[in-house]
Amino acid sequence: PSLVAGAYGSSVYHNCFRTDAQVDEYLDVLVKQNAGVITKFQISTTHKGTLFTSYESFVSYRGVGLPIWAYKISTGARPSSLYLQALLHAREWVATSSAVHTISTILDNIAAKKPTPTDTHDLIIVPLVNVDGYRMTWNGARDQRKSANEVDLNRNWHTLIANPNPPPPSSLDYPGPTYFSENETIGLRDYLDKNSASIDGYIDLHAYGALVLAPFGDTKQPVGGGLDEKYKTMNTKIAKAMSNKYKATLSHQLYFVYGSFLDYAVRKFAGKPSITIEMDGTKFVAPASSIIQRGKEVYDGLSVFAAENAEFLGKKPTPTAAPTDAPEPALAPTPTVVPTTNQSACLGD
Numbered sequence: 096p097s098l099v100a101g102a103y104g105s106s107v108y109h110n111c112f113r114t115d116a117q118v119d120e121y122l123d124v125l126v127k128q129n130a131g132v133i134t135k136f137q138i139s140t141t142h143k144g145t146l147f148t149s150y151e152s153f154v155s156y157r158g159v160g161l162p163i164w165a166y167k168i169s170t171g172a173r174p175s176s177l178y179l180q181a182l183l184h185a186r187e188w189v190a191t192s193s194a195v196h197t198i199s200t201i202l203d204n205i206a207a208k209k210p211t212p213t214d215t216h217d218l219i220i221v222p223l224v225n226v227d228g229y230r231m232t233w234n235g236a237r238d239q240r241k242s243a244n245e246v247d248l249n250r251n252w253h254t255l256i257a258n259p260n261p262p263p264p265s266s267l268d269y270p271g272p273t274y275f276s277e278n279e280t281i282g283l284r285d286y287l288d289k290n291s292a293s294i295d296g297y298i299d300l301h302a303y304g305a306l307v308l309a310p311f312g313d314t315k316q317p318v319g320g321g322l323d324e325k326y327k328t329m330n331t332k333i334a335k336a337m338s339n340k341y342k343a344t345l346s347h348q349l350y351f352v353y354g355s356f357l358d359y360a361v362r363k364f365a366g367k368p369s370i371t372i373e374m375d376g377t378k379f380v381a382p383a384s385s386i387i388q389r390g391k392e393v394y395d396g397l398s399v400f401a402a403e404n405a406e407f408l409g410k411k412p413t414p415t416a417a418p419t420d421a422p423e424p425a426l427a428p429t430p431t432v433v434p435t436t437n438q439s440a441c442l443g444d
Contacts, residue, residue, distance in 0.1 A: 098124050100206040103199035109386050111441040112188045114233055115226050118195060122166065122222070129202055132213075138165035139282020141227045142244040160278050161226045165286075168201055169217040175293055176217035177401055180283070181300040183248040183356065185228025185239045188440075189374055189381040189389050190300040194222035196390025197397060212401035219294070224248065224279055237380065242279060246271040249299070250352070251280045252359035256313040270354045287360075296404050297360040297369040300393065303376035304349070305340040307333050307396070310361040310369065312352030318361060329403045330370060336399045337392040340375050349373075368407050372396060383441055 098106060098121075108121050126135050140160035167176075179197075181190040198220055204211045212218060223229060227243035241247050250262075250270035262269045275281050287294065309326035310318055317323045330343035346357055360369035374381075374389050381389070405411065 098128065100128055101203050104196060104203050104387070104390070106199070109192070109196055109199070109390065111383055112192055112386070113195075113440075115223055115229055118191065118223060119164065122164070122195065122198065125198065125202060126166070129205075132170060132205060133166055133168045133198070133202065135164055135166055137162040138221055138286050139163040139224070139280075140278045141225075142242055142278050143227050163221065163224055163226060163279060163282065165219055165221045166198060167217060167219055168198065168213055170205060170211075170213045173213075173215065173217045175295040175404075176219055176290075177212065177296045177298070177397070177404065178219045178221075178287065178294050179298040179300065179397060180221040180224055180356070182223045182225050182229060183299065184301060184379075185225045185232050185241070186237065186379045187302040188229075188232070189302050189376065189385060191223045191229070192386045193374060193389045193393040194220055194300060196387060197394045198222070200390065200394045212398050216295070216401050216404065217293075218397075219290075221283070224283070240267050240379075241269065242277060244271075244277060245269065246277050248277060248279055249301075249356055250354040251275060251277050252284075252354050252356050253363075254313055254354045254358055255362065256353060258313075258353035274354060287364075291364055294364070295367055295408060296400060297356075297364070297367070298397065298400060299356045299369075299371045300374065301371060302374045302379060302381060304373035305338070305342065305375040306349065306371075306373040307337070307341055307343045308346040308349065308357065308371040308373065309343070310346060311358050312346035312349075312355050313358055315347055320366070322366070325407050326368070326370075329368065329400070329407055332403060333370070333372075333396045333399045336395045337372075338375065341392075346371060366408065368400070368404065370400070 103125065126133050140162060142160055181194040201211050201213060225242055225248055228239050228241060231239040231243060245264060247268045247270060250268050251274060253274040271277055275284060307330040309330055327343065334341035334343045346352060357369050357371045376385065
């Protein structure tokens, strides 16, 4: 079969978890078929690069870092954008699949002239940050959480509050030798800094727990300035839209986190909403049967996040634009639909 706008979200592609190469291939087709709506650009670089197996059967790396891709979706000149990233933690495959399914649904709804978050905002989506670590999970290290440099990329962001018990390098939440020691976080930081004037909100996708988290993770102190009540109101609506399993809470009520993206964005981009979504599930290794449902939940959560953004920021709501005609899709081959490794990554296995 061929991929056609309006039916991306129901494609058999979403029956399986996919390697990073398959993710890139699928999204490249969407970019090609929707050239006037979605563009691809490199937002950062990984630590190591090309994975290979030597003749001694040791897994190793060579070459320069791999590109980390971002996708901008825009249906017209919008005054601001929203930023969503996924897979700081390599083993949380459902974060990437949900981001990819969300992109698919947005393009489907644009083609069908249905409302989408792009009616009020441009969207910047990074489906797969920890590419090196993700490759490791496909090559025998399924529970890999950190980067290939063995750094937790969700502890490598600058924080004003140091961890009173710094984790050692062997720890799953080792933050690295310094804040922003890693290529991955440096590139994301630089892009966000450069575009801080136009980005009005931030979402970080993780698994699992069915939670919509507000700051802070490193202190029990409130954000202040009237923002805590705004977070409670907005996140409660987001949780309700995603499913009746989701709950809105504070990050530190889950556990204390030092150096997280959530807290960094709140402090760096003062007054703009930054949330973490811990997707529904009971373990980090989610079943393939959950891919489409989790993707729908993330799309619904993003939609509410966009709708609530103006009120959170105290702005006049942006008039909803008329749905933009999508370009007529050129038929293109469906990417390979059978993962080259790990047969359990597919629906029904």
